[in-house]
Amino acid sequence: MAKEIKFSLLYRDMWQSAGKYVPTVEQLKEVAPAIIDMGCFARVETNGGGFEQINLLFGENPNKAVREWTQPFNDAGIQTHMLERGLNGIRMSPVPADVRRLMFQLKKKQGTDISRSFDGLNDPRNLENSIKFAKEAGMISQAALSLTVSPIHTIEYYTNLANTLIKMGADEICIKDMAGVGRPVSIGKIIKNIKEQHPNVAITYHGHAGPGFQMASILEAANAGAEYIDVGMEPLSWGTGHADLLAVQSMLKDAGFKVADINMKAYMKVRSLTQKFMDDFLGYYISNKNRVMNSLLIGPGLPGGMMGSLMSDLEDNLKSLNKWKRKHDQPELTQDDLMIKLFEEVSYVWPKVGFPPLVTPYSQYVKNLALLNVVQVEKGRERWSMIADNVWDMMLGKTGKLPGPLAPELVELAKEQGREFYTGNPQDLYADQLDELRAEMKKNNWSTCKDDEELFELAMHPEQYRAYKSGDARKYFLADLEKKRAKSEDTELTDSTE
Numbered sequence: 066m067a068k069e070i071k072f073s074l075l076y077r078d079m080w081q082s083a084g085k086y087v088p089t090v091e092q093l094k095e096v097a098p099a100i101i102d103m104g105c106f107a108r109v110e111t112n113g114g115g116f117e118q119i120n121l122l123f124g125e126n127p128n129k130a131v132r133e134w135t136q137p138f139n140d141a142g143i144q145t146h147m148l149e150r151g152l153n154g155i156r157m158s159p160v161p162a163d164v165r166r167l168m169f170q171l172k173k174k175q176g177t178d179i180s181r182s183f184d185g186l187n188d189p190r191n192l193e194n195s196i197k198f199a200k201e202a203g204m205i206s207q208a209a210l211s212l213t214v215s216p217i218h219t220i221e222y223y224t225n226l227a228n229t230l231i232k233m234g235a236d237e238i239c240i241k242d243m244a245g246v247g248r249p250v251s252i253g254k255i256i257k258n259i260k261e262q263h264p265n266v267a268i269t270y271h272g273h274a275g276p277g278f279q280m281a282s283i284l285e286a287a288n289a290g291a292e293y294i295d296v297g298m299e300p301l302s303w304g305t306g307h308a309d310l311l312a313v314q315s316m317l318k319d320a321g322f323k324v325a326d327i328n329m330k331a332y333m334k335v336r337s338l339t340q341k342f343m344d345d346f347l348g349y350y351i352s353n354k355n356r357v358m359n360s361l362l363i364g365p366g367l368p369g370g371m372m373g374s375l376m377s378d379l380e381d382n383l384k385s386l387n388k389w390k391r392k393h394d395q396p397e398l399t400q401d402d403l404m405i406k407l408f409e410e411v412s413y414v415w416p417k418v419g420f421p422p423l424v425t426p427y428s429q430y431v432k433n434l435a436l437l438n439v440v441q442v443e444k445g446r447e448r449w450s451m452i453a454d455n456v457w458d459m460m461l462g463k464t465g466k467l468p469g470p471l472a473p474e475l476v477e478l479a480k481e482q483g484r485e486f487y488t489g490n491p492q493d494l495y496a497d498q499l500d501e502l503r504a505e506m507k508k509n510n511w512s513t514c515k516d517d518e519e520l521f522e523l524a525m526h527p528e529q530y531r532a533y534k535s536g537d538a539r540k541y542f543l544a545d546l547e548k549k550r551a552k553s554e555d556t557e558l559t560d561s562t563e
Contacts, residue, residue, distance in 0.1 A: 073108035084351035102331035113147030124539025135176030146179035163497040169202040183209035188465035208235035211422035243368040245273035253285035260290035269293035349549035365411035410435035419467030
């Protein structure tokens with residue numbers, strides 16, 4: 066009998082890998098029935114990652130969005146899953162344990178079945194609470210191996226990590242190839258090793274298309290025993306996103322696997338609605354460079370999920386840097402010039418800071434550090450002259466153990482600045498916070514609401530939640546969108562007159 070491979074649609078990550086925002090709750094509710102009608106998905110990624118923070122940024126209640134977006138899939142018997150970042154929960158910085166526990170309880174009540182938990186350093190200590198809290202809440206705990214390629218990150222390394230996480234209680238394992246740089250044969254060997262020791266533990270392969278390995282990696286993963294494959298859909302597949310469902314389904318069917326048939330009428334409906342959402346406002350925040358594959362990404366190993374913010378950062382820094390160059394009579398750089406310099410600097414910096422897997426938030430930390438180095442060097446200053454506090458926290462061990470040693474020059478710099486290294490459990494550094502924040506909500510006459518869901522939003526995203534409550538977030542978003550639309554209209558007018 067042919068082995069069955071099931072598909073999970075990454076409807077959240079499709080957007081995050083392309084640009085800044087996700088659809089509104091009304092848009093998500095509109096597309097959900099068509100996704101269900103496609104008849105080929107066992108699972109859909111509905112929330113987690115930057116989803117709730119982004120909801121707050123455009124002035125929408127994330128709890129309403131999660132509940133109403135997951136409900137149709139719950140009713141249809143399609144499992145929903147979220148992405149969470151271990152110690153960092155669903156934000157970019159460490160989260161107290163009481164807030165992390167509340168997150169799992171709340172998301173389960175709001176309709177999320179599976180928690181995909183990863184730690185950017187692959188430190189099992191940061192995932193122990195994720196596994197424990199997810200299972201306490203009645204969720205399926207899917208622990209992820211953050212895949213990268215370095216002298217440290219070997220097949221044996223990942224096999225041992227999977228064994229540790231399963232021993233901690235993880236129900237499933239995800240091979241999280243967040244940058245798409247995992248080599249296909251090695252991915253197959255990792256999965257084969259896990260399956261030999263844990264034949265009843267389900268494995269999902271998650272990859273990105275950018276560098277060009279993904280289709281081969283999917284086939285290797287399936288042949289090695291993976292049960293679930295994450296996929297994307299046009300018009301947001303490929304590029305820095307994910308392989309398209311149609312190609313993956315056809316390839317696996319030809320290889321002899323049992324795969325679900327696709328209702329093509331419904332596929333085209335989802336495709337059309339996704340394009341409509343892009344035309345409405347989401348497309349203004351998607352760079353065309355994120356819609357193409359680029360094997361230059363093999364070198365720096367940066368993940369597709371952060372390419373939207375990376376292109377925005379490049380644009381902002383390029384303006385400032387070229388202004389400085391004009392003032393000092395130096396030739397200006399193009400965006401491509403700066404991008405190549407950044408990629409080269411990432412390749413230089415990464416081993417120096419201990420080979421942290423380039424996944425959120427450490428991909429951002431390494432990228433930001435590399436970009437600061439590039440800008441400083443271009444201005445004739447010293448490398449390492451500007452290092453953000455969150456990067457120092459990573460290097461000092463306050464967010465987990467680095468996979469590799471820190472470069473001697475950075476160890477010496479830490480000593481010169483009087484910084485101390487930390488070897489304890491990172492969670493111990495972050496005290497419980499819910500009681501303090503509950504008092505703030507009472508003082509402001511803010512309701513904690515059903516299941517303490519509003520308390521959770523304040524605890525997880527304090528700055529964004531306060532801006533949401535004041536109305537400033539919505540005002541800023543609408544003003545920014547108006548600028549984007551005006552700029553687009555000016556460009557179209559210029560093009561039409563040339």
